[in-house]
Amino acid sequence: QVQLQESGPGLVKPSDTLSLTCAVSGYSISSSNWWGWIRQPPGKGLEWIGYIYYSGSTYYNPSLKSRVTMSVDTSKNQFSLKLSSVTAVDTAVYYCARRGKGGSNFDYWGQGTLVTVSS
Amino acid sequence: SYVLTQPPSVSVAPGQTARITCGGNNIGSKSVHWYQQKPGQAPVLVVYDDSDRPSGIPERFSGSNSGNTATLTISRVEAGDEADYYCQVWDSSSDHPDVVFGGGTKLTVL
Numbered sequence: 001q002v003q004l005q006e007s008g009p010g011l012v013k014p015s016d017t018l019s020l021t022c023a024v025s026g027y028s029i030s031s032s033n034w035w036g037w038i039r040q041p042p043g044k045g046l047e048w049i050g051y052i053y054y055s056g057s058t059y060y061n062p063s064l065k066s067r068v069t070m071s072v073d074t075s076k077n078q079f080s081l082k083l084s085s086v087t088a089v090d091t092a093v094y095y096c097a098r099r100g101k102g103g104s105n106f107d108y109w110g111q112g113t114l115v116t117v118s119s
Numbered sequence: 120s121y122v123l124t125q126p127p128s129v130s131v132a133p134g135q136t137a138r139i140t141c142g143g144n145n146i147g148s149k150s151v152h153w154y155q156q157k158p159g160q161a162p163v164l165v166v167y168d169d170s171d172r173p174s175g176i177p178e179r180f181s182g183s184n185s186g187n188t189a190t191l192t193i194s195r196v197e198a199g200d201e202a203d204y205y206c207q208v209w210d211s212s213s214d215h216p217d218v219v220f221g222g223g224t225k226l227t228v229l
Contacts, residue, residue: 036218046154046162046205048218062120062215095161103168104209104218105152109161 002027004096004110012090012117018083022096022110029077030054034099036106037070037081039092047092051099052079086117121210123221130227137193139224141206144187149208151189153182156203156223165204166191193226201228 008020022035029035037049050060052070060068064083072079083090093114097106124142131137141151151169154162164173166182169189179194193200206221 038218045223046207046220048220051218059216062217100164100167103152104150105164105167105207106154106162107164107167107173109163112161 002098002108004098004108006094006096006110006113008113008115010114010116012086012115013119014087014117015085018081018086018090018094018115018117020081020094020096020113020115021078022080023076023078024098025077027098029072029079030074031101033101034059035072035079036097036099038095038097038106038109039090040095040112041089041092049081049083049094088117091115091117120217121208121212121219123206123208123219125204125206125221125224127222128225128227130229131193131196132229133196133198135196137196137200137226139191139193139204139206139226141189141191141221142187143189143208143219146187146189146208147185149184149210151182151184152207153180153191154205154207155200156205157201162205196226196228198228201226 003025005023034051036051067084069082093112095112096110098108100107153166155165156162169184170182181192210217
């Protein structure tokens, strides 16, 4: 059974870099899937942050591209997100998810982790 | 950038049919996916590629897509269907491919 689990600090100071990791179990991250990050500010809708492939290829949301870096560690079967220069508007629940093979949907999601940006 | 428009809320009595729309320019040419999100939980894929259901999703959930509107239909609505529903597409029409979500629709079961 495919499982994804986000981890990282729950509190980040303004102007710092938010760093999260998504550990994948029950499935090889090196299979032909893209892996993504999506966030959801409290009480609001979903916003896609970006995708990464096991080879390191990426697609980022154009509105966040200048601040986002994603990476993958196939030896640990996990992938990561860094979002720089954060402000209060970056406060959200951050989800990692698997993109369905051959499709553009997200078929497996992590439980999500709340990251609060505050001094 | 591509925009998906959903009604903020839809209400339906138990046993009736709920229809949640997702509007977008020529959305019929794209594959539309639908997610259900209950409070405090991660989204769950309920319909993908316009009208396919993942394993484990009841047949009561169905989808259609044509012209400028995609629709998620929930038949014989149950109290447990009360949730937020989001549509999603992959927009590859520009130089910057983008995953786009609709703003979400809160389904209330009366």
